[in-house]
Amino acid sequence: MEEKYLKHKYDPIIPSKNEWPVVKLARERKEFVKKVSDLAEERILNLTDKNPDILKEELETTLYREKLRIKQNPWVVDPDDEGSFWGEVKDSLLHITTATGTTKKKKLEGYQSILNKITSRYAEEIASNFKHTHYKFTRSVVTYGFSRLLNAARVKGFKSIFSNQYTLQDKIQITGETDQLRDLATKGTVVMVPTHFSNLDSILIGWIISVLGLPPFIYGAGLNLFNISIFAYFMNSLGAYKVDRRKKNLIYLETLKTYSKEAIQFGCHSLFFPGGTRSRSGMIESKLKLGLLSTAIEAQRANFQNGLDDISGKIFIVPVTINYHFVLEAPSLIRDHLSITGQERYYKENDEFSNSYKISKFLLKFFTKGSDISVSVGKAMDVLGNYVDENGDSLDKKGRKIHTRDYFLSEGEITVDHQREEEYTNMLGKRIVEEFHKINRVFSSHLVAFTAFEMIKSANRKLDLFDLIRLPEEDISIPYDEFKANCNKVLDRIIQLTENGKINMAPHLHNDMDTIIKHGLDNVGMYHAKRPLIMDAKGDIVTEDMSLLYFYHNRLTGYGLEKLF
Amino acid sequence: MDSKNSSEPQKKWIGVLGVGSFGTAIANMLAEKSPVMVYARKEDVVNEINTNHTAQGKALNPKIIGTHNPEEICKSCDILFMMISSSGFQDVAKTFAPYLHPYHLVIHGTKGLCLNLGKGETLDSVQKIQRSQILTMSEVIMQETVVVRVGCLAGPNLSKELIKGQPAATVIASKYNEVILEGQSLLRSEKFQVYGNSDIVGVELSGVLKNIIAIASGALAGLELGENAKGLLISRGMVEMVHLSNALGGSVKSVIGLAGIGDLVTTCNSVDSRNFTVGFRLAKGETLDQIMADMEEVAEGINTIRVIKAFLETADLRAPITEYLYRVLFEEFDIKEALQFLMKYPFNVDIDFV
Numbered sequence: 067m068e069e070k071y072l073k074h075k076y077d078p079i080i081p082s083k084n085e086w087p088v089v090k091l092a093r094e095r096k097e098f099v100k101k102v103s104d105l106a107e108e109r110i111l112n113l114t115d116k117n118p119d120i121l122k123e124e125l126e127t128t129l130y131r132e133k134l135r136i137k138q139n140p141w142v143v144d145p146d147d148e149g150s151f152w153g154e155v156k157d158s159l160l161h162i163t164t165a166t167g168t169t170k171k172k173k174l175e176g177y178q179s180i181l182n183k184i185t186s187r188y189a190e191e192i193a194s195n196f197k198h199t200h201y202k203f204t205r206s207v208v209t210y211g212f213s214r215l216l217n218a219a220r221v222k223g224f225k226s227i228f229s230n231q232y233t234l235q236d237k238i239q240i241t242g243e244t245d246q247l248r249d250l251a252t253k254g255t256v257v258m259v260p261t262h263f264s265n266l267d268s269i270l271i272g273w274i275i276s277v278l279g280l281p282p283f284i285y286g287a288g289l290n291l292f293n294i295s296i297f298a299y300f301m302n303s304l305g306a307y308k309v310d311r312r313k314k315n316l317i318y319l320e321t322l323k324t325y326s327k328e329a330i331q332f333g334c335h336s337l338f339f340p341g342g343t344r345s346r347s348g349m350i351e352s353k354l355k356l357g358l359l360s361t362a363i364e365a366q367r368a369n370f371q372n373g374l375d376d377i378s379g380k381i382f383i384v385p386v387t388i389n390y391h392f393v394l395e396a397p398s399l400i401r402d403h404l405s406i407t408g409q410e411r412y413y414k415e416n417d418e419f420s421n422s423y424k425i426s427k428f429l430l431k432f433f434t435k436g437s438d439i440s441v442s443v444g445k446a447m448d449v450l451g452n453y454v455d456e457n458g459d460s461l462d463k464k465g466r467k468i469h470t471r472d473y474f475l476s477e478g479e480i481t482v483d484h485q486r487e488e489e490y491t492n493m494l495g496k497r498i499v500e501e502f503h504k505i506n507r508v509f510s511s512h513l514v515a516f517t518a519f520e521m522i523k524s525a526n527r528k529l530d531l532f533d534l535i536r537l538p539e540e541d542i543s544i545p546y547d548e549f550k551a552n553c554n555k556v557l558d559r560i561i562q563l564t565e566n567g568k569i570n571m572a573p574h575l576h577n578d579m580d581t582i583i584k585h586g587l588d589n590v591g592m593y594h595a596k597r598p599l600i601m602d603a604k605g606d607i608v609t610e611d612m613s614l615l616y617f618y619h620n621r622l623t624g625y626g627l628e629k630l631f
Numbered sequence: 632m633d634s635k636n637s638s639e640p641q642k643k644w645i646g647v648l649g650v651g652s653f654g655t656a657i658a659n660m661l662a663e664k665s666p667v668m669v670y671a672r673k674e675d676v677v678n679e680i681n682t683n684h685t686a687q688g689k690a691l692n693p694k695i696i697g698t699h700n701p702e703e704i705c706k707s708c709d710i711l712f713m714m715i716s717s718s719g720f721q722d723v724a725k726t727f728a729p730y731l732h733p734y735h736l737v738i739h740g741t742k743g744l745c746l747n748l749g750k751g752e753t754l755d756s757v758q759k760i761q762r763s764q765i766l767t768m769s770e771v772i773m774q775e776t777v778v779v780r781v782g783c784l785a786g787p788n789l790s791k792e793l794i795k796g797q798p799a800a801t802v803i804a805s806k807y808n809e810v811i812l813e814g815q816s817l818l819r820s821e822k823f824q825v826y827g828n829s830d831i832v833g834v835e836l837s838g839v840l841k842n843i844i845a846i847a848s849g850a851l852a853g854l855e856l857g858e859n860a861k862g863l864l865i866s867r868g869m870v871e872m873v874h875l876s877n878a879l880g881g882s883v884k885s886v887i888g889l890a891g892i893g894d895l896v897t898t899c900n901s902v903d904s905r906n907f908t909v910g911f912r913l914a915k916g917e918t919l920d921q922i923m924a925d926m927e928e929v930a931e932g933i934n935t936i937r938v939i940k941a942f943l944e945t946a947d948l949r950a951p952i953t954e955y956l957y958r959v960l961f962e963e964f965d966i967k968e969a970l971q972f973l974m975k976y977p978f979n980v981d982i983d984f985v
Contacts (some may be wrong), residue, residue: 450733450779462777464728472733473779476809477643477709485808486780493779 076279079252083198086281087333088305092196102328103189106321107182113316118174122163125180128315129155135312143292151187155180181317188321194284194307201282201305204272238270241570242443242505244278246456247384250446251280253377254458255333257362258283259498260386261350261506262339264393265291268306271337271386274441284329285337286322286358305334311343323361330365330381338362340498344395346403348620350387350502354495363487363494366449370471371480377458380470383451383494385444385501389572391511391589393617400617404535438589442505442570450490451497503624507570508560510586515618516627517553518544518599518607522615524631535612544607550579555630556622557582563625590618644668645817646708648723650676650686650697652790653740654714660793661712661817662692669697670704689794705730710738710813712784713772717743717931720768724775731776738782738803738814741768742838743931744938754937759944762879767835782810783831785838785890787897789904793823800824802890804834826889833881837891840875841898842906842932843939843953844868848899849910850959850966864952865899871950873984875939878946883984905930919960936960951976 083089091098114120132152136144162168162176250256260271268287275283286309307325310318330336342355362381369379393399445453448470452460459467473490474480521544526534557579563569574585587607591598591614598614601607609615647658648670661667671677671686680686680697698704704711705727715723720741731737745766748757757764766774769781782805793799803814803825811827819825828834847868851860872895873886885891898904902911909930912922923929940957943950955973958964 452777462728466729468733468777470733475734476736478734483807483809489806490779 076248076277078279078281079248080281083281087335088194088196088282088284089198091284091329091332091334092194092198095193098328098332099189099193100186102193102321102325103182103185105328106185106189106317106324107178109320109324110181110185110317111178113320116174118170118177121174121177121181122159124316125155125159125177125184128184128317129159131315132313139312141290141293141312143289145191155184184317185321188313188318189325192307192309192322192325194305196282196284196305238274239438239440240274240277240443241440241507242386243384243445244443246446247443248278248280249456250382250384250454250458251335254380254382255330255365256280256283256335256382256384256446257330258335258337258384258386259340259359260337261388261502262341262344263348263388263390263399264344264395266394267339267344267388270388270439270441275337280335283335283337285339286326288343319357323357323364326358327361327365327368330362331368336362340495344399346399346406348393348396348400348403348617349623350499350506350621352499352624354498356491356495359494359498360487360491363449363490366470367474367480367482367487370474371482375471380454380458381449382446382454382458383449383498384446385498385505387442387444387502387506389440389442389507389509391438391509392592392594394593396591396614396617397594397611400613403617404532404613438509440507440509440572442507444501444505447497447501449494451494504568505570506621507572508575508622509572509589510574510582511590511618512586512621513553513556513560513575514583514586514599514607515590515615516622517549517556518609519615519619520556520628520631521549521552522609522612531616535616537612539609539612542609542612543602546601546605546607549607550583552631553583554579556627559627559630560625569625642666643709644707646670646704646711647714648704648711648727649714649716650680650689650691651714651716652689653788654712655686655689655691656788656790656793657712657714657740657784657818658695659690659692660820660823662695663820665817667692667695668704668707669695670701671697671699674699701727702730705732705735709734710736710817713737713739713741713768715739715741716928717741717745717768717934718929721745721771721775724771728776731778733777733779735778736780736782736810736813737772737776737778738784738805738810739768739772740784740788742785742835742842743768744839744935745771746938747774754941758941760938760941761945762942765879765938765942767832767839769831769835780807780810781805781831782807782814783835783838784814785834785894786826787889787894789897789901791903796822798822800826800889800893802826802828802834802888804828804831804885804890806831828885828888828890830882830885832879833876833885834888834890836876836879836881837872837886837888838894839931839935840872840886840939841868841891841895842930842935843956844872844895845898845904845906846910846913846930846932846936846956847952849907849912850914850970851910852902852907853911853914854967854970861899865895868899868952869895870982870984871952874948875950875953877984878948879942906932909933913959914966918963933960 080086110124111121114124129152136148136152158180162173247256258271260267268285282305284305284307287306289308289310292308309322326336338358340354340359341351345351362383366381369381448454448460450470450473452462452468454460460470462468471480522542523534526537557575560569560571564571575582577585587599587601594611594614596611596614598611598618599607599609642665645661645665645667647654647661647667650658650669650671654669658667658669669680669686671680676687677697677699680691680695684691684693684695713723720743745768746754746760747764747766769783772778772781782803784801784803786801788799788801800823801818803811805811806829815825815827844864847864848861851864869886869892872891873883876886877883898906901907905926905928909922909932936953936957939950939953943954951973955964955969959966959969
């Protein structure tokens with residue numbers, strides 16, 4: 067029954083840290099930032115057709131939005147000189163616009179210099195601040211600290227704090243195509259795309275990357291996380307660059323994309339959360355944010371343009387799912403989701419991870435009580451979503467070797483066609499979602515939550531979702547035998563899906579149903595004040611929080627399992 | 632094939648798969664600007680093309696060369712026009728798959744639907760189908776081959792008239808601008824206008840669904856019901872096409888464009904079309920079996936009606952014209968009675984989709 071998880075620690079694939087792309091990038095940070103800012107400037111010039119009037123409008127829009135943001139939505143991390151910077155931009159703009167007798171060319175030059183100031187500032191802000199010493203320290207704190215806690219909790223007694231019986235890897239199981247990932251990471255550039263349910267994901271993935279012996283990945287982390295000092299430290303040391311979701315202006319977005327593209331071309335392995343933000347509903351992401359994903363495709367095309375036709379210039383997309391019994395932020399996530407879909411006008415972001423104390427408390431709970439996490443690494447694909455073999459060559463559905471380069475050819479030449487690449491990005495997005503569903507790992511808690519919610523739903527067919535969630539919890543009770551029969555029904559279907567390669571199952575689902583249900587009930591949303599699902603004194607199944615039950619149930623939507631009810 | 636290098640060496644070859652009437656017409660139009668290679672499965676047809684410059688009796692531009700070798704045509708041409716009947720489409724796609732690469736552009740001109748069922752399943756055994764079990768021709772290409780830059784050609788293009796050089800227009804639909812632009816530059820001429828559309832599924836569906844209405848139009852003619860009735864049918868037929876197309880993933884815009892309403896009007900008035908003939912003979916009292924017995928090729932509309940009927944079983948949607956035609960064709964329902972039902976059908980709003 068016990069499946070073999072990855073228990074040992076891999077040797078680093080690149081032993082010398084000086085060879086790590088991210089270290090190299092940090093060494094050349096200054097030049098790199100300049101390059102990004104210049105390229106971004108060029109992109110925007112091309113987008114505006116080098117027309118001074120259009121460019122001016124773009125600059126004015128950016129200025130207006132930035133001023134508004136500074137006024138309405140200031141954050142701790144924002145630099146102090148923001149006000150003065152944008153004030154200067156305003157003055158220079160005014161100066162050029164009001165100056166009489168300047169030629170079109172002169173005007174364009176003027177606007178261009180303002181544009182360059184802005185892209186330089188953005189590029190500087192986005193760029194990561196990787197420091198190897200910090201990275202090493204963080205990694206050892208995470209690994210050492212967590213395993214101390216774990217051992218203290220599992221092996222009783224104070225002395226056990228120095229026991230090595232349990233390691234973090236007993237707690238967090240890594241399954242799937244780990245060898246392929248390691249192998250390809252030495253040969254080409256990897257872009258990892260995980261599902262995103264919790265703010266903990268970034269740290270978790272960072273730890274996994276180091277367990278697998280991979281050099282650190284760079285990734286875009288929401289700037290809001292840098293508000294919290296403990297996160298800021300982790301993020302910076304894990305190679306994070308900063309993504310500010312408040313800035314939606316063209317100049318910022320283009321600079322960000324350029325940064326990502328150039329870093330991939332530089333050979334830095336990258337990490338995108340393609341959902342863009344944590345899944346509010348608890349469902350596996352079905353619509354992806356394609357902005358950053360498109361940079362992987364662009365970088366691949368650019369590598370081909372530069373003649374890098376072999377594996378060293380190849381970019382591999384590796385989907386990863388993270389599976390939890392328990393998501394700390396679940397109550398607020400589902401509340402957000404319901405209020406958005408319920409069309410309520412009022413919507414306010416609320417972060418449980420609002421201070422370091424709360425996080426530490428959660429981590430302590432997590433590592434002292436059992437709630438396993440599993441991470442499934444999917445098969446690597448090329449940027450068009452074709453699987454690749456051990457040499458990194460792309461294969462079609464029949465297993466024939468094909469060249470990714472051919473996707474960018476027209477009449478035998480590599481051409482830059484943004485509209486084409488946009489479609490390719492859509493295709494890649496769809497493929498990633500497909501892969502997410504295939505490698506998703508079912509836990510007992512998902513099974514019981516799904517079954518219970520669907521049973522309640524089918525008992526109240528006339529109610530829509532919102533009425534259903536408002537059902538008084540004390541009115542809901544499911545007799546155990548009925549529940550068990552339905553769980554069996556769902557599990558049978560899941561086994562069938564697993565055999566067809568459509569989903570994955572955790573090994574604990576091979577127990578007998580009573581054990582599975584008990585395991586599921588014990589684990590589903592275990593640290594919430596109100597539990598989504600428990601057994602009452604009579605042995606019936608009841609809920610304390612319908613919306614949480616809905617959240618955990620959603621993990622299994624998208625497989626047609628609803629039709630069983 | 633020495634001519635490949637000697638004649639117009641600077642231009643790339645354009646491939647046409649299939650030499651039916653539409654395939655021949657398109658090959659001739661392409662040959663005015665580019666060197667064209669056509670593929671036919673049968674060797675004697677290829678010999679006929681290369682020696683007599685005709686394809687099954689239809690005249691071909693003498694510059695066109697024929698081949699029955701899929702590998703050769705895929706190697707010589709980056710752009711391929713697939714002009715295959717829908718019944719053979721999946722097989723041809725499978726045959727070509729090993730020789731196609733991601734750099735190929737494929738534009739097809741086939742109006743039909745294929746099914747994507749499990750092993751051993753047929754439309755009779757499953758009865759109900761969902762959208763995922765229906766494939767348009769571009770979806771067949773994407774499923775069977777690695778080609779992604781796919782386009783489709785649709786519109787009122789009766790081969791007979793194209794061959795005569797009468798003025799006409801067509802729609803090239805593709806998600807990729809480059810495919811549309813390529814198609815336009817290859818086909819556009821003084822007498823042939825080419826429009827672009829990015830809603831490829833909508834354009835394909837328009838071409839497919841209009842065949843249903845064409846059968847109904849033939850039936851009206853067979854019953855000698857006059858032009859008012861035809862106007863009624865075309866307009867109600869278009870509404871039905873809009874709703875079906877929407878449910879299958881097409882946009883309203885494509886149905887009211889050249890490939891939808893344009894093709895619908897042409898087909899409903901073209902007495903030679905197979906679909907029209909089916910309806911006409913039904914109205915004259917023949918049964919489907921009798922009609923099928925002496926038709927060379929199956930009228931596409933019959934297959935479409937079966938597929939759409941099975942789809943309606945799972946979709947939350949009514950399509951009265953299709954449903955009643957199904958009953959007439961497959962359940963021996965009287966056609967006059969069906970017409971009575973349709974006249975009484977409670978459509979109380981003229982247009983409910985814009």
